[in-house]
Amino acid sequence: MKDQQLHIAWGSLMALSLGSTLLSQPGIWALWPVAAGVGALVLAWLKARIVLSRYLGLAAAPSWQRGFEISLALFCLLLLGLYLLPHYPG
Amino acid sequence: MSDTSVLDELPGELLMWVLIISELLVFGAGLVAFLSVRATDPDGFAQAQSALHRTGAGINTIILITSGFLAALAHQLRLAGSRGRARMALISAASLGVIFLWVKGLEYASKAAGGISWETHPFFTFYYLLTGFHAAHVVAGILLLLLVACYDAPRNIETGVAFWHMVDLVWLLLFPVIYLLQ
Numbered sequence: 001m002k003d004q005q006l007h008i009a010w011g012s013l014m015a016l017s018l019g020s021t022l023l024s025q026p027g028i029w030a031l032w033p034v035a036a037g038v039g040a041l042v043l044a045w046l047k048a049r050i051v052l053s054r055y056l057g058l059a060a061a062p063s064w065q066r067g068f069e070i071s072l073a074l075f076c077l078l079l080l081g082l083y084l085l086p087h088y089p090g
Numbered sequence: 091m092s093d094t095s096v097l098d099e100l101p102g103e104l105l106m107w108v109l110i111i112s113e114l115l116v117f118g119a120g121l122v123a124f125l126s127v128r129a130t131d132p133d134g135f136a137q138a139q140s141a142l143h144r145t146g147a148g149i150n151t152i153i154l155i156t157s158g159f160l161a162a163l164a165h166q167l168r169l170a171g172s173r174g175r176a177r178m179a180l181i182s183a184a185s186l187g188v189i190f191l192w193v194k195g196l197e198y199a200s201k202a203a204g205g206i207s208w209e210t211h212p213f214f215t216f217y218y219l220l221t222g223f224h225a226a227h228v229v230a231g232i233l234l235l236l237l238v239a240c241y242d243a244p245r246n247i248e249t250g251v252a253f254w255h256m257v258d259l260v261w262l263l264l265f266p267v268i269y270l271l272q
Contacts, residue, residue, distance in 0.1 A: 002166055010159035017151045020266065024144035029272040040266040047155075047262045055162050055255040056110075057101035064100055075118055082125035083271050086132035 009054035016047050037083050045076045102248045110256040113227070117220070117260045121267050124216040128271075131212070136272050138213035141206060143197055147269045150193050151261065157186035158258040161235065161251040168244050176247065180239040183254065187232040194225050217268060224260055231257045 020043050022028075028036045049069060052058045058065040100107055128135040164179035201207075201214075208218040231254045238250035 003163070006159060006162050006166065009162075010155065013155040013159075014152065017148065017155060020151065020270065021145075021148040024148055024270055026140075026272075033272060037271050040270040044262055044266045048259055051155075051158065051255055051259045051262065055158050055258065056252060060101055061099040063096060079121060079125060079267060082122065082129060085129040 005054060005059075009050050012050055013047055016043050016050075019043050020047075034084065034087055037087075038080065041076050041080050041083070045072065048072055102252050103245075106249050106252045110252065113256055113260065117224070117264065120216070120220050120223075121263060124220065124267060125271075127212055127216070134211060135213045138211040138217075139269070139272065141201070141204065142217075142269055143200070144269050146193050146197055147265055150190050151265050153186050153190045153193070154258050154261050157183045157190070158255055160186070161254045165244070165247050165251050168242060168247050173242060177239045177242060180235050180242075180247070180250075184232045184235040184239070187228050187235070187254075191225060191228055191232075194221065194228075220264055220268060224257070224264060227257045227260070 020040060023036055023040050023043070049072065052068050052072070053065055058068060097104055160179045160183040164176045164183065167179060168176035206214055208215050234250040234253050238246045
């Protein structure tokens with residue numbers, strides 16, 4: 001069962017990384033810089049959650065998982081805010 | 091009254107978690123500093139970033155998450171008593187780490203050939219500092235994976251593999267901030 005969960009985690013990470021690779025195309029950033037930035041950080045957040053819960057095993061420690069996930073979400077929001085700053089200078 | 095504390099819920103060694111959290115805070119501070127400085131010169135940062143090889147970094151992401159999968163699998167295999175297969179998985183994970191460093195080396199070499207150094211632009215100061223510090227952790231992680239492949243008690247493997255996942259986790263956050271956000 002745990003092996004199966006690991007395979008699912010790896011497959012999910014590969015799919016999300018494919019999404020990140022698609023986002024690396026420069027044309028997307030020229031057309032939709034804000035949406036692309038939000039997408040890149042959301043994908044990173046989702047991947048980091050999988051690594052924490054499945055690879056590092058926090059799924060077995062729900063209170064720690066919650067703490068890490070809240071901290072991670074706040075950190076990604078901070079990164080997003082700093083990224084958006086030059087796009088909305090006023 | 092229970093004798094177990096909330097710390098006992100954490101999988102693996104507590105000290106490894108202290109190290110993981112410390113490293114995440116250091117890299118996190120680096121990424122926040124990077125984006126803060128970028129906010130003062132977004133055009134300069136975008137121009138400097140265009141010299142990076144995003145595809146190579148994307149390949150490195152796939153290499154690291156696959157390596158992390160093999161490392162996690164090694165722990166499962168060792169718990170199931172498959173010592174030989176666990177060792178092979180650890181050595182394979184370490185080998186993928188070496189490939190990651192090779193791709194990174196190619197990237198650094200192409201920058202050097204193009205006359206780009208850490209002094210070229212503040213972007214590259216952060217780029218070399220953050221990716222170089224991460225690469226140093228990859229080297230440490232490879233050595234640790236090989237060490238626990240030799241001394242393969244389940245507890246040792248769990249600890250070594252946790253360090254490797256931290257290296258993986260840091261890269262997943264470095265990649266979009268350094269290579270993608272424009």
